[in-house]
Amino acid sequence: MEIRPILSTLSRHKTAAALIVLEIALTCAILCNALFLVTQRLETLNLPSGIDDEHLIMARADGIGEQVDADARSREDLAALRAIPGVTDAVIVNQVPFRNGSWNTSLGTRPDQETPTINAAQYMTSEGTLKAMGLKLVAGRDFQPEEFKNVTDLEKVEDPATLTSSVILSAPAARKLFPDGDAVGKTIYMANIPLTVVGVVETLVRPALMGGDRQNSLIFPTRLNFSNGGFYLLRVADPARRAEILKAVDATLEKVDPNRLIRPATTFEENRRDYFADDRDMIGLLLLVCGLLLLVTALGIVGLASFWVQQRAKQIGIRRALGATRGQILRYFQTENFLLATVGIVLGMVMAFGINQMLISKYELPRLPLYYLPVGAVALWLLGQLAVLGPARRAAAVPPAVATRSI
Numbered sequence: 001m002e003i004r005p006i007l008s009t010l011s012r013h014k015t016a017a018a019l020i021v022l023e024i025a026l027t028c029a030i031l032c033n034a035l036f037l038v039t040q041r042l043e044t045l046n047l048p049s050g051i052d053d054e055h056l057i058m059a060r061a062d063g064i065g066e067q068v069d070a071d072a073r074s075r076e077d078l079a080a081l082r083a084i085p086g087v088t089d090a091v092i093v094n095q096v097p098f099r100n101g102s103w104n105t106s107l108g109t110r111p112d113q114e115t116p117t118i119n120a121a122q123y124m125t126s127e128g129t130l131k132a133m134g135l136k137l138v139a140g141r142d143f144q145p146e147e148f149k150n151v152t153d154l155e156k157v158e159d160p161a162t163l164t165s166s167v168i169l170s171a172p173a174a175r176k177l178f179p180d181g182d183a184v185g186k187t188i189y190m191a192n193i194p195l196t197v198v199g200v201v202e203t204l205v206r207p208a209l210m211g212g213d214r215q216n217s218l219i220f221p222t223r224l225n226f227s228n229g230g231f232y233l234l235r236v237a238d239p240a241r242r243a244e245i246l247k248a249v250d251a252t253l254e255k256v257d258p259n260r261l262i263r264p265a266t267t268f269e270e271n272r273r274d275y276f277a278d279d280r281d282m283i284g285l286l287l288l289v290c291g292l293l294l295l296v297t298a299l300g301i302v303g304l305a306s307f308w309v310q311q312r313a314k315q316i317g318i319r320r321a322l323g324a325t326r327g328q329i330l331r332y333f334q335t336e337n338f339l340l341a342t343v344g345i346v347l348g349m350v351m352a353f354g355i356n357q358m359l360i361s362k363y364e365l366p367r368l369p370l371y372y373l374p375v376g377a378v379a380l381w382l383l384g385q386l387a388v389l390g391p392a393r394r395a396a397a398v399p400p401a402v403a404t405r406s407i
Contacts, residue, residue: 028348
């Protein structure tokens with residue numbers, strides 16, 4: 001197929017050619033970035049929490065007015081919750097993954113370190129939390145019973161510098177604090193407070209996901225109570241019984257102390273689903289935008305090709321009269337469209353990088369991987385060839401007799 005006649009024809013229709021090239025370029029640029037954002041959101045939706053999602057139920061009771069001995073009341077709650085048929089354990093924690101808001105702290109490897117090594121989510125837990133959550137211990141040990149303390153007792157300490165504690169780190173946090181060796185047995189510092197690392201769990205993500213340090217977490221053997229930020233986390237033996245157990249949880253807390261605000265218990269999976277609701281909506285919106293862009297681009301190609309077929313009917317008839325086959329006419333229009341699409345795709349790749357740089361500066365998104373560009377290019381090439389196929393077939397069907405009309 002000779003390219004020169006095609007370029008000569010396009011040079012006489014600069015405006016129409018430029019418009020379709022611009023349309024393809026914009027579609028390519030937006031499509032590449034939109035698909036990248038969709039992939040990022042899907043990865044976030046499937047991010048492992050580190051805990052046993054399907055076996056966990058969350059329950060909360062809020063005190064009304066001043067609470068007397070909330071620590072003892074929380075122990076009563078836990079004993080009653082563990083007695084519910086189907087519940088294998090119940091613990092009290094200050095937070096779980098995938099919730100808005102987060103208890104955080106800065107950590108370093110030296111006291112009074114001006115610039116902290118990492119910022120980590122600060123989990124406060126009661127006895128048996130690692131087992132109840134389903135956390136996987138990859139180094140060291142779990143907390144010993146004597147290491148647990150009530151936060152109400154810690155609040156009475158006059159000089160925080162005299163405090164110390166054992167802690168368990170998530171593996172990513174341990175690697176960042178001690179990139180050259182094992183973290184177990186080492187001392188880290190929360191301001192001036194020395195903390196001894198006794199164990200490392202494989203994964204425990206932050207409650208509110210934050211940039212590149214979403215995997216940094218720290219677990220304290222510190223008991224809260226229901227009135228100072230703690231809530232209950234229950235492990236069930238059979239996930240199929242969660243609906244039944246949810247009703248029993250609310251009734252049980254109400255029975256222990258009816259003078260409280262009992263929030264409806266929920267499964268951790270419901271919590272996760274609610275947390276990522278905006279991400280799922282964003283994925284749907286981006287896919288809709290991509291679909292509409294491709295549709296509009298396809299319609300533009302079809303419209304332009306149909307217009308050109310109508311305008312060139314006599315020239316096509318002459319070519320057919322001179323011996324051009326239907327296949328040659330078909331390939332002519334497909335090659336013409338391929339050239340326009342290629343120019344648009346090259347321009348679109350440049351625009352895609354420009355859009356990505358803007359997103360990086362404004363929303364701290366990662367750089368667009370190069371492999372999204374050929375994916376977008378192939379998609380638009382295929383779209384262009386399919387869109388032009390109908391008009392090209394109509395052009396190929398123009399009879400040679402058209403050349404003799406109006407003569």
